[in-house]
Amino acid sequence: MVELRLPRNSTIGKGKTFPAPAGAKNVRTFRIYRWTPDDDKNPVIDSYELDLDTIGPMVLDAIIHIKNEVDPTLTFRRSCREGICGSCAMNIDGENTLACLKPIKDIKGDVRIYPLPHMPIVKDLVSNLDGAYAQLRSIQPWMQSDSAPPPDSERRQSVEERAKLDGMWECILCFCCTTSCPSYWWNGDKYLGPAVLLAAYRWVADSRDEHTGDRLDALEDTFKLYACRTIMNCTQTCPKGLNPAKAIGRLKELQLERKI
């Protein structure tokens, strides 16, 4: 039934404070969610006071600094540090975004960092995305064409046809949108979520794909697609500036179009 409060083992306690180095002038406090599966303790918020003059401009620079210089136990994912791999997706200052694209100076007051919301936690800022990855696989995000490709070249597409994929191929699957969606929080086991639906529409909209109808069939479901309540957190939070809500709307329109 309805859950009004966090389960007892999820309530967050107060953690340790790591003071700023002596002589630091430009100090900011980073309040970071910590939890480890290695003991039976509840999660806590640790506070790290950093001298902004000694670190790079982005939130990712700050947490890499913490791991290297202050507290090596802090666990998070990161790779490209330029917004193309999607690894460092986390909840910063109340909004899901990529730590590598979020400037510290854009945040007022303490910098609060949590893992992506409402997913199982592996450790600290690392959330378990296995379910979301499996949902992506379930929509078969690859080309399905029965016509043979030309023997000596790639499948061709007009400039107009190619333009329809703009705003979708840029998705890096960081799942900031999916984990910001209340509908996904409520029914994440059945609702596919905005990232996966954007990927689904990317293939529905691809002129080279010949299984459009099958794709729409597989999505026509009270939950898989229609659990979208047009809350639009997805579009608001997308660190790449994409519009998953519009893609979901287009899928609904196409399903309507073939019915009437």
Next chain:
Amino acid sequence: MNASAPHIEVMRSQLGRARGLGAGHSGVGHWWAERVTAASLLPLSTWFVVQMFRLGGADHAEVVKWGSKPVNATMLIALIITTFYHAQLGLQVIVDDYVHGKAHLPTRLLVKIGTSLLGLLGVIAVIKLFVRGSAAK
């Protein structure tokens, strides 16, 4: 580590869980009906509010006379059916969002039956008003 490993209830693969029971092939009708009823309620509700202002201060006989006109009775019934149908669709969404597990199906049924009966009650009341007014002529 615990001496006895915790019991794992679900070992099904993530892909198996994601595919679930497959698509139910419904949802587009519900989604479209929500929008059509919402749009229809705009003119119907406006008409109703205007009529209520016009009837302000009227006595019983006048209201019965108003309700005996076929156009008024038709509009009233259309308003009532659309309202309760829209309520049914909307409440179903709330139930789908917040009620999980075994309680889901009975709650959904309760919403269907409840809104249908309330709508029916409204329609019967309008018919009664219409018949009473027509007989008084």
